[in-house]
Amino acid sequence: MEKNDGFMKALRCRECGREYPLNATHVCEFDFGPLEVVYDYERIKHCLTKSVIHGRPETMWRYRELLPIAHEPTVGFQVGYTPLVKADRLARQLGIRELWIKNDTVNYPTLSFKDRVVSVALSRAKELGFSTVACASTGNLANSVSANAAAVGLKAYVFIPADLEEGKIVNSLIYGANVIGIRGHYDEVNRLCAEIAGKFGWAFVNVNMRPYYAEGSKSMGFEILEQLGWRIPHHTVVCMASGSLLTKIHKSYQEFIKLGLVPDAKYRIHGAQASGCAPISTAHKAGMDFFKPVKPNTIAKSLAIGTPADGFYALRVLKETGGSGDDATDDEIREGMKLLAECEGIFAETAGGVTVGVAKKLIASGKIPANDSAVLCITGHGLKTLDAVVGHVGRTREIKPSLREFESLLNAENHSELLSR
Numbered sequence: 001m002e003k004n005d006g007f008m009k010a011l012r013c014r015e016c017g018r019e020y021p022l023n024a025t026h027v028c029e030f031d032f033g034p035l036e037v038v039y040d041y042e043r044i045k046h047c048l049t050k051s052v053i054h055g056r057p058e059t060m061w062r063y064r065e066l067l068p069i070a071h072e073p074t075v076g077f078q079v080g081y082t083p084l085v086k087a088d089r090l091a092r093q094l095g096i097r098e099l100w101i102k103n104d105t106v107n108y109p110t111l112s113f114k115d116r117v118v119s120v121a122l123s124r125a126k127e128l129g130f131s132t133v134a135c136a137s138t139g140n141l142a143n144s145v146s147a148n149a150a151a152v153g154l155k156a157y158v159f160i161p162a163d164l165e166e167g168k169i170v171n172s173l174i175y176g177a178n179v180i181g182i183r184g185h186y187d188e189v190n191r192l193c194a195e196i197a198g199k200f201g202w203a204f205v206n207v208n209m210r211p212y213y214a215e216g217s218k219s220m221g222f223e224i225l226e227q228l229g230w231r232i233p234h235h236t237v238v239c240m241a242s243g244s245l246l247t248k249i250h251k252s253y254q255e256f257i258k259l260g261l262v263p264d265a266k267y268r269i270h271g272a273q274a275s276g277c278a279p280i281s282t283a284h285k286a287g288m289d290f291f292k293p294v295k296p297n298t299i300a301k302s303l304a305i306g307t308p309a310d311g312f313y314a315l316r317v318l319k320e321t322g323g324s325g326d327d328a329t330d331d332e333i334r335e336g337m338k339l340l341a342e343c344e345g346i347f348a349e350t351a352g353g354v355t356v357g358v359a360k361k362l363i364a365s366g367k368i369p370a371n372d373s374a375v376l377c378i379t380g381h382g383l384k385t386l387d388a389v390v391g392h393v394g395r396t397r398e399i400k401p402s403l404r405e406f407e408s409l410l411n412a413e414n415h416s417e418l419l420s421r
Contacts, residue, residue, distance in 0.1 A: 006070040007044050011035040011211050014313070022070075024128055024203060026210040034309070035211045037068040045259050050230065060116055060219035066255055067219065068212040069123045075152050076119025078108045080219050084227035084375070090343040090356075096363050098373035100233070101340070102224055105348055105381040110147050110171065112140040112349075112380035113220060113245065118148050120216035121205035130203035131155060136193040137206075138186050138241065138302045139168030140349075140380050145205060146177035157202065159189050164301060167384045185296055187307045214310075217245045221252025224375055225262050232257075232267045235374035237359045239351045240271045240280050240325075241303040243314030249377070250317045269317055270368070271325040272358035274298035274333060274350075280311045284318050284325035291315065299330045299388040300350040302380065324367045328357030334392050336360065337382060347382035355379075 010019040015033030026035050048065045056062035060080025061073050083103045091099035104113040118141065125133055134157040135145045142158035149156035158172050162181035172179045182189045190206075197204040205213045225232060232253055238246040250269055256262045273281040276298030283291040291311045296304035308314070318325050328336060336356030341347050348356075355376050362368040382389070399405040 004070050006068075007039050007047075007065045008068055008070070009038045009040050012038045022068075024125075024130070024208040026208050037211050037215055039066065041255075041258055048259060048261075050261060053226065060119070060216070060223070063219060063222045066215075066222070066252075067120055068215045069120065070127055073119065073123045074126050075122040075148050076108075076115060079115045079119045080107065081223055082107050084224060085344060085346070087344050087376075090339060093339055093343055094356075094360050094363050095370050096368065096374060097371050100224075100228070100373070100375045101344060101346060102220060102375055102377045103346055104220065104377070104379050105346060105352070109151070110140070110143040111384070112144065113217065113377075114140040114144040114380075115148070116219050117141075117213045117216035118144040118205060121203070121209045121213035122148050122152065122154065124212040125154075125203035125205075125209055126152070128203070132157070132200075132202045133205060134158065134193070134196070134202045135205045136160075136186070136190040138304055139164050139171075139384065140302055141206065142177075142179070143168060143171040143384075146172040146175035146179075149177065150175040159193050159196075161186055161189055161301075161304075165385055165387050167386060171384065186305050187293070210309075214244045214248060217248035218252035218255070220245070220377060221249040222256065224249075225253065225256050228375075230262050232262055232265050233375040234372045235268050235270060235323075235368045236377065237270045237272055237355055237362070237368075237374060238377045239303055239355045239379060240273050240308065240311075240314055241305045241351075242308045243271070243280055243310035245377070245379070246271050247310050247313045247317055250321065267321060268323040268368075269321045270323040270358070270362055271314055271318055272355045273325070273327040274300035274303050274354050275327040275329045276300070277304045277306060278327040279306060280308055280314050281325035281327045283311075284315055289315055289319070298333075298350075299385075300333055300354050301385075302349060302351045303354060324362055326358045326361050328354050328361070332357040332360075334389055337389060338393065340378070341382070346378065348378045349380040349382050349385040350388050351380055352378040352382070 013028035013033040044065045058081040085101040087099045087101045107115045132155040156177040159180045197207040277296035279291040293307040333353035336353035
C-alpha cells in the first residue's frame with residue numbers, strides 16, 4: 001500500500017537543510033539543529049482556497065493542509081477559531097488608532113492556545129502508533145495534554161516545576177493524568193524529559209514530537225489573517241516563552257502569502273517577555289543575534305523559560321520584520337491584566353498582562369506608531385493565575401442586608417471621589 005503523508009514532504013533541519021523521514025524525531029544528527037515540517041505547497045495551492053476554507057467548520061482544522069497530519073484529525077475537533085475582538089476602549093487607553101485582541105482565553109477545552117499545538121501533536125502521535133503521551137510544561141501545556149489525552153483514551157504523563165500555580169496543577173490532575181512535580185525550574189524539567197523520552201519511547205509533545213507540535217501555533221496566525229478580511233496586520237505583539245509561537249505566527253503569514261491567500265505586505269512582529277525572564281528581549285535590545293540563559297524570577301510562570309529553544313529564531317524574526325522586543329515588570333504585568341479586563345472584559349493570565357504591558361511601552365515609544373493598527377495575541381485565561389493578582393485588584397465592601405447601609409456606602413464613596421478630583 002502506498003504511504004500517505006498528507007501534504008507533508010519531510011522533516012528538514014533548520015540549519016543544514018538535511019531531510020529526515022516523518023517520524024518522531026526533532027534534532028538533526030549532524031549538527032543538532034531543530035527539525036521542521038516541510039510541505040508540498042504546489043499541491044496545497046490547488047486544494048486550499050478561500051472558498052474551500054469558508055465551507056469548512058470554524059475550527060483550526062479548516063486549514064488542515066497546512067497542519068502536519070497525514071489523515072483527518074482525531075484529537076481536538078473543536079479547537080481554534082477563537083474571537084478576534086476589536087478593542088476600541090483598550091486602544092484609547094494605550095494610545096493607538098486601531099487595536100485587535102486575538103482571544104485564546106476561550107479556546108477549547110482548556111482555555112489557552114496550547115490546545116492548538118496539543119491537538120496537532122496528539123493527532124500525529126496516534127498516526128505514528130503511540131499510546132502514551134507526555135510533556136514538560138509551565139502549566140498550560142500540561143493542562144491541554146491531560147485533557148486532550150483523556151478525551152481520546154491516551155495515557156498521559158506531565159512534568160512540571162513543583163512550585164507551579166495551584167490552579168494549573170489541579171487543572172491537570174482532574175483529567176486523571178500522571179502529574180510529576182520536579183523540584184527545579186522549567187529548563188531542568190525539560191532536560192529530564194529529554195532523557196525520559198529517549199529511555200521510554202513515549203510521544204513527548206515538545207521533545208520528540210516537537211516538529212509537529214510547534215506547527216499547531218500557525219493556526220492562530222491563519223485565523224488572524226482570515227478574521228481581518230484576508231490581510232496582514234501592520235503590527236502583531238506576541239508573548240515569548242520558548243519563542244516558538246512568535247516564529248510560527250511569522251511562518252503562517254509567509255505561507256498565506258506564498259499560497260496567494262493574502263497580498264504581500266510589510267508587517268512587524270514584536271516579542272513580549274517578563275522582566276524576570278527576558279533572555280530574548282534583552283538580547284534584541286542589545287542588538288545581539290544570540291541570547292544568554294537566565295534564571296527565571298517572575299509572576300508570569302508560563303513564560304518562565306530561561307533557555308528558550310526557539311530564542312535564536314525569534315530574534316531572527318524580530319530583525320527580519322523590523323519588530324521590537326521588550327519586557328514588563330511584575331507590577332506592569334498586573335496592570336496589563338487589569339487594563340484588558342476593565343476595558344474589554346477579557347480576563348487573561350499573566351502572559352496576557354505581559355503582552356498588554358509591552359504593547360503599551362511599544363506604542364508610547366513610537367515603535368508601534370499611534371496611527372497604525374495592531375493585534376495582541378492573548379494566550380490563556382486568568383482563572384489559571386489568580387495567585388498573581390490576589391490582593392492587587394481591590395477589595396469587597398461588606399454591609400448588612402439594609403438599604404440604609406448601602407446608601408451610606410454610596411454616599412461615602414461619592415464623597416471620596418469628589419475629594420480625589
